[in-house]
Amino acid sequence: MTTENSSRTSTVPETDSEEYSSVNPATDMIDCKLSRRDFVKTVGYFTGAGALGLQLISVETIVECAPLEFSASAHTVELTVNGLVHKLTMDTRVTLLDALREYLKLTGTKKGCDHGQCGACTVLVNGRRINSCLSLAVTHQGDQITTIEGLSGGEELHPLQTAFIEHDGFQCGYCTPGQICSAVALLEEARRGDASFVTPDLAHTGRVELTPEEIRERMSGNVCRCGAYPGIVQAVQTASRTL
Amino acid sequence: MNTIGKPISRVDGKLKVTGSARYSAEFDMPGLCYAVLVQSTIPAGRIAGMDDSLARKAAGVLAVLTPENAQRLPGAEKRLSLLQDNQVYYNGQPVAVVVAEKLEEAHHAASLIKIRYSVSAPKLDFVAGFPSSHPGNHNGEPGDMSWGDVDGALKDSDIKIDQVYTTPIHHHNPMEPHAAIAQWNGDELTVHESAQDISGHRAKLAKLFGVQESNVRLICLFVGGGFGCKGPLWSHVPLAAMAARQVNRPVKIVLERPQMFGPVGARPRTHQRLTVGATREGKLTAIRHEVHAHTSVIEDYLESSAFPTRVMYGCPNVSTIHRIVDLNLGTPTYTRAPGVATGTYALEVAMDELAYKLNMDPLQLRLLNYTENDPQTKLPFTGKHLRDCYTRAAERFGWSNRTREPRSMRDGSQLIGWGVATETYPANRRPASALVRFKPDGRVLVATGTHEIGNGIYTIMIQTAADALNVSPDLIDAQLGDTALPPAPITAGSMTVASVTPAIQTAAERVRTRLLQMAVADSGSPVHDASVDEVDFKDGLIFRKLSPNRSEKLGDFIARNGGQPIEGIAHVEPDETLKQKFASHSFGAVFAEVSVDPDLGPTRVRRVTAVYDVGKVLNEKTARSQFIGGIVWGIGLALHEDSHMDARTGRIVNENLADYHVPVNADIGEIDVSAIDIADTHLNPLGARGIGEIGITGTAAAVANAIYHATGKRIRDLPITPQKLIA
Numbered sequence: 001m002t003t004e005n006s007s008r009t010s011t012v013p014e015t016d017s018e019e020y021s022s023v024n025p026a027t028d029m030i031d032c033k034l035s036r037r038d039f040v041k042t043v044g045y046f047t048g049a050g051a052l053g054l055q056l057i058s059v060e061t062i063v064e065c066a067p068l069e070f071s072a073s074a075h076t077v078e079l080t081v082n083g084l085v086h087k088l089t090m091d092t093r094v095t096l097l098d099a100l101r102e103y104l105k106l107t108g109t110k111k112g113c114d115h116g117q118c119g120a121c122t123v124l125v126n127g128r129r130i131n132s133c134l135s136l137a138v139t140h141q142g143d144q145i146t147t148i149e150g151l152s153g154g155e156e157l158h159p160l161q162t163a164f165i166e167h168d169g170f171q172c173g174y175c176t177p178g179q180i181c182s183a184v185a186l187l188e189e190a191r192r193g194d195a196s197f198v199t200p201d202l203a204h205t206g207r208v209e210l211t212p213e214e215i216r217e218r219m220s221g222n223v224c225r226c227g228a229y230p231g232i233v234q235a236v237q238t239a240s241r242t243l
Numbered sequence: 244m245n246t247i248g249k250p251i252s253r254v255d256g257k258l259k260v261t262g263s264a265r266y267s268a269e270f271d272m273p274g275l276c277y278a279v280l281v282q283s284t285i286p287a288g289r290i291a292g293m294d295d296s297l298a299r300k301a302a303g304v305l306a307v308l309t310p311e312n313a314q315r316l317p318g319a320e321k322r323l324s325l326l327q328d329n330q331v332y333y334n335g336q337p338v339a340v341v342v343a344e345k346l347e348e349a350h351h352a353a354s355l356i357k358i359r360y361s362v363s364a365p366k367l368d369f370v371a372g373f374p375s376s377h378p379g380n381h382n383g384e385p386g387d388m389s390w391g392d393v394d395g396a397l398k399d400s401d402i403k404i405d406q407v408y409t410t411p412i413h414h415h416n417p418m419e420p421h422a423a424i425a426q427w428n429g430d431e432l433t434v435h436e437s438a439q440d441i442s443g444h445r446a447k448l449a450k451l452f453g454v455q456e457s458n459v460r461l462i463c464l465f466v467g468g469g470f471g472c473k474g475p476l477w478s479h480v481p482l483a484a485m486a487a488r489q490v491n492r493p494v495k496i497v498l499e500r501p502q503m504f505g506p507v508g509a510r511p512r513t514h515q516r517l518t519v520g521a522t523r524e525g526k527l528t529a530i531r532h533e534v535h536a537h538t539s540v541i542e543d544y545l546e547s548s549a550f551p552t553r554v555m556y557g558c559p560n561v562s563t564i565h566r567i568v569d570l571n572l573g574t575p576t577y578t579r580a581p582g583v584a585t586g587t588y589a590l591e592v593a594m595d596e597l598a599y600k601l602n603m604d605p606l607q608l609r610l611l612n613y614t615e616n617d618p619q620t621k622l623p624f625t626g627k628h629l630r631d632c633y634t635r636a637a638e639r640f641g642w643s644n645r646t647r648e649p650r651s652m653r654d655g656s657q658l659i660g661w662g663v664a665t666e667t668y669p670a671n672r673r674p675a676s677a678l679v680r681f682k683p684d685g686r687v688l689v690a691t692g693t694h695e696i697g698n699g700i701y702t703i704m705i706q707t708a709a710d711a712l713n714v715s716p717d718l719i720d721a722q723l724g725d726t727a728l729p730p731a732p733i734t735a736g737s738m739t740v741a742s743v744t745p746a747i748q749t750a751a752e753r754v755r756t757r758l759l760q761m762a763v764a765d766s767g768s769p770v771h772d773a774s775v776d777e778v779d780f781k782d783g784l785i786f787r788k789l790s791p792n793r794s795e796k797l798g799d800f801i802a803r804n805g806g807q808p809i810e811g812i813a814h815v816e817p818d819e820t821l822k823q824k825f826a827s828h829s830f831g832a833v834f835a836e837v838s839v840d841p842d843l844g845p846t847r848v849r850r851v852t853a854v855y856d857v858g859k860v861l862n863e864k865t866a867r868s869q870f871i872g873g874i875v876w877g878i879g880l881a882l883h884e885d886s887h888m889d890a891r892t893g894r895i896v897n898e899n900l901a902d903y904h905v906p907v908n909a910d911i912g913e914i915d916v917s918a919i920d921i922a923d924t925h926l927n928p929l930g931a932r933g934i935g936e937i938g939i940t941g942t943a944a945a946v947a948n949a950i951y952h953a954t955g956k957r958i959r960d961l962p963i964t965p966q967k968l969i970a
């Protein structure tokens with residue numbers, strides 16, 4: 001074998017120099033069926049790949065743990081979404097986002113990253129904005145969940161929805177439901193006086209003035225790859241004046 | 244009607260703000276199950292063994308596709324990873340697919356697959372690959388092109404700039420991940436795919452699976468962003484179709500965000516050496532633009548960074564050279580303004596360096612080297628109003644208040660810098676078809692197999708038809724994103740509007756003529772026996788021009804004439820001889836103001852002003868968003884975006900949206916965009932050149948030049964991060 005990095009073989013001399021076993025990183029903690037030979041190879045791989053102590057530790061953990069058979073457990077939860085109660089029996093691993101999209105077919109809420117890094121999945125839970133991809137559905141028994149589908153009253157759009165159209169606060173539209181849900185909560189946060197990183201006077205109480213700078217800061221958890229940010233800021237500002 | 248140019252709100256706006264716009268992963272059908280990709284964890288070698296026994300036994304699993312058991316596809320190309328052999332060409336290559344009843348089950352089972360690899364030495368060192376690099380071409384245009392005597396002119400030039408500019412790997416990262424739902428019905432395949440080229444994907448899928456093109460249908464009503472990565476067909480789509488065939492059920496595959504950093508394209512890394520010669524007065528005498536960019540070991544893709552250098556300035560001696568370096572990485576592809584975004588960064592920073600060496604205003608230098616003709620072919624442009632862009636943008640920005648010296652402008656503790664750059668993008672147009680239909684309910688349908696990707700094409704289609712038919716836009720519906728409709732080209736290269744609108748106009752003309760012919764022949768019509776020239780159709784009414792009060796409604800006319808829709812279909816080809824007579828490019832001027840914290844290094848782009856010459860603007864509102872979106876990308880290119888490759892494993896380390904930085908709202912200051920708005924009717928009847936990409940070109944250079952002006956530091960390696968500025 002030829003590699004740029006010889007540490008793979010030198011660190012683990014007994015490794016079969018031709019072959020490396022690779023475990024999908026996601027399995028590391030639960031796959032306990034590695035043979036001794038596999039384990040050595042895995043160490044070899046990770047040593048070469050990362051040479052980070054952290055990775056080695058996690059690999060060793062594999063060997064020490066007892067075989068773990070994962071069995072998903074089903075759980076029944078009542079989700080209140082946009083005022084309607086849905087009784088769902090689900091795998092406990094289902095996120096609130098997947099429950100909305102894949103089980104309730106409320107596909108207005110979007111998945112952009114599934115890791116709390118983009119805001120596309122923003123919904124309101126008891127009036128607060130959250131990333132629904134970071135929350136397990138079964139933990140929401142009794143919560144009031146509002147999604148983009150619940151913001152407009154029939155034909156009547158929410159003022160933020162109207163303002164997004166008017167100021168063209170989107171292009172492809174994929175981040176838009178998350179942006180709008182986020183903005184709904186933002187307006188409420190500003191109304192009750194929550195400070196942000198750019199709020200000049202933290203001692204100030206009462207409604208925060210939503211300057212473009214405040215809006216930009218408070219909307220920065222919602223990525224828009226189309227770059228519709230100036231329109232988003234204008235839309236939020238317009239809606240903040242009418243609400 | 245006169246709707247073209249108006250700032251009409253998007254007709255699909257309501258669908259988008261209410262969450263009712265249906266993206267490709269959002270279609271439900273009986274029996275739908277989920278597929279998850281398993282990817283390689285080595286950059287080169289082969290799969291020595293795969294143990295999928297645990298995965299097969301896991302709850303809910305319907306199938307595991309591996310190189311051992313996957314359907315053989317004789318027409319499979321090497322560029323796709325369709326489990327046809329054991330070879331591994333890059334880290335992150337699809338090597339297995341797990342299909343299960345539920346997403347969670349597929350995901351878990353995918354994590355149970357154990358793979359043994361035999362590793363070969365990967366090619367991952369970009370610079371070390373220069374000696375074995377090879378030439379290439381971009382869209383059929385040769386990578387190498389020169390005129391004059393560059394070496395001689397460089398030797399004789401009074402002033403010379405010779406610098407290397409580098410740009411990193413970028414990943415497109417549209418907010419909507421790649422997604423496909425594949426379903427077989429006998430030999431018929433239907434795929435809902437997030438795609439920028441449904442016709443192209445249909446042809447490829449038909450070939451792969453050995454069925455007629457007419458047996459394959461691609462549907463894509465909305466694309467949640469693409470920026471190039473949804474142009475080519477990638478492995479996950481045929482894999483979903485293979486899985487669907489195997490389990491005999493519809494299969495949905497949605498890539499996870501980390502999976503968007505390898506198997507679905509990237510903007511390749513570039514290394515650009517620019518050698519520029521000029522007279523003491525600032526006249527360019529020679530430019531050599533030498534580009535190295537990477538591709539994969541399975542497919543050539545050329546990042547054409549030196550192409551803009553062929554059109555930007557009047558210069559008698561120019562040499563543009565591209566070399567491709569094969570690496571064990573996923574194949575790169577078109578990324579918003581491919582070649583031009585990276586190339587204008589290098590060229591326009593070199594121009595700034597030259598201006599400083601000449602002690603000349605950088606805008607002045609550009610005006611001095613302005614060219615009225617294509618510098619290579621000497622052909623006139625179909626329209627060029629760049630001089631107006633410079634003047635208007637400079638005025639709006641307040642450029643005359645700039646002090647030339649670096650570090651000469653401040654705001655409190657912050658260093659302020661102003662920079663300028665020229666923008667350009669070629670005008671493209673391809674054949675397209677469209678249909679316009681008068682429906683029995685009195686409404687009008689306009690349809691073509693193009694893609695709504697944020698470009699606002701639903702709205703533009705309706706505006707085009709409204710004006711062509713003299714009908715209110717409220718009476719018109721638009722349909723797109725379906726291979727069952729007349730085909731349109733790939734939505735890329737800023738060519739959708741230029742290609743599709745002429746087809747709509749012609750189809751509209753045809754259906755209108757047809758209607759009027761039918762009306763004058765119809766004894767029950769108030770226009771019976773008139774000549775077609777004497778009658779008109781406007782706002783849903785058919786009438787005699789001389790007596791407009793005696794009219795008939797379109798719906799009534801159709802009802803009386805058998806109740807069948809009346810249709811016009813057109814296929815329109817661009818005039819191929821145009822290229823022999825003209826060069827056709829869009830241009831623009833962009834100015835940026837940055838502030839830099841001198842102690843900590845972060846840069847903020849406070850404001851950007853740009854003025855574009857893009858021919859006729861068809862919708863002021865959506866155009867503005869297109870320009871702004873491009874500028875936001877330019878800011879990301881300048882300051883944020885950078886895919887870090889692990890030099891040993893060829894894996895992108897920051898394969899997520901927390902570590903791969905794209906601009907967020909707080910990164911974007913004031914953006915002031917406008918257009919000269921002079922129609923370029925050489926290219927198409929409406930005179931529109933397309934605007935999706937020009938905004939990113941030049942912007943990174945304007946920001947980089949502003950940073951130099953603010954700090955006196957010339958960073959030639961993007962992105963310009965705080966650590967580079969305080970180093």
Ligand code: FES
Nearest residue numbers: 112114116119133
């Ligand atoms: S999908 Fe939840 S934050 Fe990105």
Ligand code: FES
Nearest residue numbers: 171173224225226
């Ligand atoms: S509108 Fe496309 S990502 Fe925001």
